[in-house]
Amino acid sequence: MPExxxxxTYKSMLQQFVSGKxxxxxxxxxxxxxxxxxxxxxxxxxxxxxxxxxxxxKYLIFKLQNGQCLLLHxxxxxxxxxxxxxxxxxxxxxxxxxxxxxHLYFIGLRLGYLHLLTPEKxxxxxxxxxxEPLDPNFSLEVFQDRIKSKRGGLKTTLLNxxxxxxxxxxxxxxxxxxxxxxxERKIHELDNGQMNHLYESIRYILQRGIQQGGYMEEPLYKxxxxxxGYRMYVHDRDGKECPRCSSPIVKTEIxxxxxxxxxxxxx
Numbered sequence: 324m325p326e327x328x329x330x331x332t333y334k335s336m337l338q339q340f341v342s343g344k345x346x347x348x349x350x351x352x353x354x355x356x357x358x359x360x361x362x363x364x365x366x367x368x369x370x371x372x373x374x375x376x377x378x379x380x381k382y383l384i385f386k387l388q389n390g391q392c393l394l395l396h397x398x399x400x401x402x403x404x405x406x407x408x409x410x411x412x413x414x415x416x417x418x419x420x421x422x423x424x425x426h427l428y429f430i431g432l433r434l435g436y437l438h439l440l441t442p443e444k445x446x447x448x449x450x451x452x453x454x455e456p457l458d459p460n461f462s463l464e465v466f467q468d469r470i471k472s473k474r475g476g477l478k479t480t481l482l483n484x485x486x487x488x489x490x491x492x493x494x495x496x497x498x499x500x501x502x503x504x505x506x507e508r509k510i511h512e513l514d515n516g517q518m519n520h521l522y523e524s525i526r527y528i529l530q531r532g533i534q535q536g537g538y539m540e541e542p543l544y545k546x547x548x549x550x551x552g553y554r555m556y557v558h559d560r561d562g563k564e565c566p567r568c569s570s571p572i573v574k575t576e577i578x579x580x581x582x583x584x585x586x587x588x589x590x
Contacts, residue, residue: 324399326381327456327489328532329539332550333403334378336543340405341373341385341422348421356417356429358438367391367439368420380452380488384445392445394438401435404428405544412541453486456525457533466522470510477521478506478577487525493538496558496583498528500567505589506582557583 325333349365351357357364372388385393397403404412405427417432429437440448454461454469469487473480480486481495490498499506502524504517513521532538532553540551556566561574561583570587 324381324491325397325401325537325539326491326494326532327378327529328494328535328553329537330378330381330383330397330489331533332537333543334376334383336547336549337383337403337405337427338376340425340544341420341427342376343372343374344422345370345372346387346420347423348419350419350421351417352415352419353417353432356432356436358436358440364439368393379449379455380484381491382448390442392440392442394436394440394445394448395429396435397432398435400431400433402430402539402541403543404430404541410545451485452488453484454488456487456489457529461526463519463522466525467518473510476507476509476577477504478580478582480510481525482578482580489529490525492580492582493555493558494528494532497532497556498524500557500565500584500589501528503589505586506577506584508590557585559583 346368349369351361351364354361367389368387373385374388375386377384377386381396383395385395387393405425407424408426411426411428412430414430416428416430418429418437420427454465470480473486477499478495481490481498482492496506498521502517502521504521535552536549538551538553538555542550557572560572563572564570565572565585565588568585568588570585572583573586575582
């Protein structure tokens with residue numbers, strides 16, 4: 324599932340391709356991927372310019388010229404591709420927005436969706452989502468305040484979107500490896516030094532993920548050399564050497580989530 328770094332990568336690339344451009348055609352191949360009748364959706368999106376693209380947590384918001392917003396959540400298996408018809412991947416497309424001869428294809432939206440909402444409805448969707456971890460205002464003090472009352476395990480807390488926005492299963496493992504903390508360690512057990520290290524690791528790993536284009540290997544467009552450049556330290560690498568101490572990486576399950584860590588150098 325795309326997480327904060329992947330969605331931020333999509334956002335920055337799509338700003339170059341579709342921001343300020345008009346949607347010339349709309350094609351809906353799966354009605355469940357949108358939230359209103361196809362004709363109504365098409366009429367309100369077609370011939371509208373994309374005024375801006377923003378990211379919140381794991382969502383993208385396409386702000387249209389008419390004030391409406393397209394809210395995208397890719398969820399498990401979802402991706403996008405931008406290009407000409409002959410460049411399109413051989414995959415089923417659920418929604419297609421055309422910009423002249425170029426098209427933005429939404430692929431794998433079996434669990435994900437593209438909903439047309441008012442700005443007020445967007446605010447309702449986000450009202451319970453936590454702080455953006457890369458926001459300049461997300462200070463160490465804000466971080467400590469958000470998690471000080473929690474009593475759960477570290478991984479479970481990082482995955483809680485009401486606490487911190489945008490961190491999913493993969494990057495939670497990466498963050499805890501970098502912070503040298505075990506995923507089942509309890510929040511209230513951390514001393515000040517460990518709390519500070521965890522905060523710094525959150526910001527470092529997410530920034531690294533963005534700089535390297537996230538982990539998803541499928542390109543956004545033909546010739547895309549950035550997407551998928553991130554290489555995991557521990558996630559999905561069970562049995563391989565830990566990059567820090569060379570001990571074998573361990574795989575387990577926490578709250579039904581596959582979890583990877585080094586039991587030698589994470590404490």
